[in-house]
Amino acid sequence: MINVILIAPPSAGKGTVSEYLVNNFDYSHICTGNLLREEIKKNSKIGKEVKDVMSKGLFVSDEVIFTILEDKLSNVKGSLVFDGNPRNVTQAEMLIQLFDKLNINKPCVINLDIDKELLLKRIIGRRICPNCGRTYNINFEGMHPLEGNLCKDCKEPLIIRDDDNVETFNERYQAYMDNTYPVIDYLKNQGFKVYTIDVNKELPKVFNEVEEIISEE
Numbered sequence: 517m518i519n520v521i522l523i524a525p526p527s528a529g530k531g532t533v534s535e536y537l538v539n540n541f542d543y544s545h546i547c548t549g550n551l552l553r554e555e556i557k558k559n560s561k562i563g564k565e566v567k568d569v570m571s572k573g574l575f576v577s578d579e580v581i582f583t584i585l586e587d588k589l590s591n592v593k594g595s596l597v598f599d600g601n602p603r604n605v606t607q608a609e610m611l612i613q614l615f616d617k618l619n620i621n622k623p624c625v626i627n628l629d630i631d632k633e634l635l636l637k638r639i640i641g642r643r644i645c646p647n648c649g650r651t652y653n654i655n656f657e658g659m660h661p662l663e664g665n666l667c668k669d670c671k672e673p674l675i676i677r678d679d680d681n682v683e684t685f686n687e688r689y690q691a692y693m694d695n696t697y698p699v700i701d702y703l704k705n706q707g708f709k710v711y712t713i714d715v716n717k718e719l720p721k722v723f724n725e726v727e728e729i730i731s732e733e
């Protein structure tokens with residue numbers, strides 16, 4: 517299967533689409549946000565360095581991102597889905613160099629397009645299992661956790677991510693528009709194939725479109 521780079525504003529569904537690819541097509545999930553959260557959990561040197569920056573919704577330095585990314589990419593097999601990277605044009609350039617260095621096949625780009633209001637509703641309702649990472653949403657039918665705010669798999673009490681609040685969302689959305697959105701054109705100009713999916717609709721329709729794209733490739 518073709519490698520995929522997902523580009524989208526915060527909470528547009530990069531994690532959900534990645535999960536779909538991992539569970540149904542055996543992709544490896546390359547998510548810099550998760551890798552950073554793991555560093556924080558371990559209380560490592562990198563973890564201590566990035567904790568504050570992340571809780572404010574700001575970008576972690578490109579150097580730190582590529583240290584953890586190269587480490588991860590040196591140890592994965594199969595098709596890859598990039599979630600949360602590249603976040604800016606410099607990271608896109610660095611990633612292309614890393615593809616060459618590690619002999620990684622050129623991915624296609626899937627741009628998830630969504631309204632800002634819907635994103636905010638998602639952010640405010642998002643709940644996460646601290647044990648398995650499964651995501652729920654109290655604002656959407658069909659995404660509710662067990663009664664008492666518990667994970668359906670682990671029965672753990674769910675948590676709210678530090679950066680899931682209105683103020684941080686606005687910061688992150690603006691950072692997306694200023695830094696990440698231009699990556700789409702940059703990659704297009706570098707010869708990457710770019711697809712856009714409107715993700716204001718129900719998930720099964722989104723998944724169908726994703727499947728069509730990866731089967732076409």
Ligand code: AMP
Nearest residue numbers: 548549570573574575576581600601603
């Ligand atoms: P995410 O889980 O993708 O929403 O990322 C959560 C936070 O991790 C972001 O708000 C940034 O602080 C940081 N982060 C994740 N990926 C990157 C990246 N590629 N470049 C810079 N910061 C990142």
